[in-house]
Amino acid sequence: MSDISTIPADLGLAEEWQSLNGSQWLAPESLDVRRMVSAMLARGARFITITAMQLPEDEATRLDYHWDLDGQVLTFTIKTADKVVPSICDLCPAADWIEREVHEYFAVEFEGRQYEPLLLREGESVGVLVPEEDA
């Protein structure tokens, strides 16, 4: 089992991992997503997916980046109010379809990449999972 305790410091974060419901979570105030991806890949972690969720209380979108490191699920959580975050798919090809899905479901813009329709068809409006009152 890999030692994950040094990951926050490697990323320049003051926060520590929290063990919640059987997996490890890190929810920093701010996170350099691309630096996080490079650090996780360097440790041999496998990218699993991103869970996106609209937060009604502050109208932000929450993005959970899930990784597998030696069987442990490690999740980095960020919030974005303007729905713009850097793309990671040039660093991690596994994220390509994941980002496209999050874009179509929650209208999140991943900076630095092009989109092609994935689950929706050409010309259809993105943000199909954004609650109607927030759309």
Next chain:
Amino acid sequence: MSYRIPMGPYHPALEEPYKLNLICEGERVRDAELRVGFNFRGIEYLAERRNFIQVIALMERVCGICSNVHTLSVCQALERLAEIEPPPRALYIRVIIAELERLHSHILWAGIAGKVMGFKTMFMTCFLLREKVMEALEIISGNRVNYAMNRVGGVNRDIADPNSVLAVVDFLEREVNRVIIPVFASNRTLLERCAGVGVLTQKQAKAYGVVGPVARASGLPQDIRRAAPYAAYGEMKFEIPVETGGDVRARLLVRALETVESCRILRQALTSLPEGDWWGPTEEVEVPAGTAISRVEGPRGEVLYSVTADGENDTPRRVKVRTPTYINMPSIRLMMQGARLADAPLIQASIDPCYSCTDR
């Protein structure tokens, strides 16, 4: 000069909607573009509008082949949120159903692969074997497809007569070792058709994050049953078949060897089924606020569920599903590059794609 061949949206091998635009030069595929979404049903959207019990039934409909892994994943996530530990007998029954599901899925796929290769005898042999598994599932659950076995904190039905299932396992193990393994390991026609076709290197497999038999056929020994054991897998002894060829043959062989390991797990679980209750809590389960992640090794690989509850409503705030085909499918593009056009249907089929899982 290159030209484009649209293939789909109906899959030439699996009769499911999915489109591939092949950019060819002569008989060689230079590149491929994938199009999915023809089965998009908005299941994650629907899940936010159903109560927790209805969500279990809804998620069972994500996939017709691996329906059990979806209910198992969502129940495990809810159990983590509610801090419920199912009784030991229920955990063993979950392993038994999961392995029967893996068996019928892998044998189904072996038959389809035989059909795609023009090996119709293999197709018929496999479907005959698969029928035995389907009968066992029907005897246990009352259903051939959506078994409705999982509930929060337990299972819905007991396995009252483990010996009857054991007889099916004995038969399958004998036939898999007698027919399927020798054919997939050494049949000359099959090797000619599959060896060196649709290669996904270990480096590519890692970069694309592929899972399940696709990863294991490219030399990555990952399996959630071993890496993060759930249900009663921590008590089971089994091998994880790994091949390094990364080609269609390796993917065939890994699945064939996994059927033997499934029989081995089933034998252990059926002969040491703990006594006691299997239904879990009988009162209504309160789901507190929070997010829980659950992973299961489905027949096609790791399934991840992230379930978020607000602690106030009986509907989830969010149910996220990452299915194995969803993460495996982009790698088809790499497998296609440089392949013969005639191999395109077989290469697509070799990841054992599930379009219902992908599109949800």
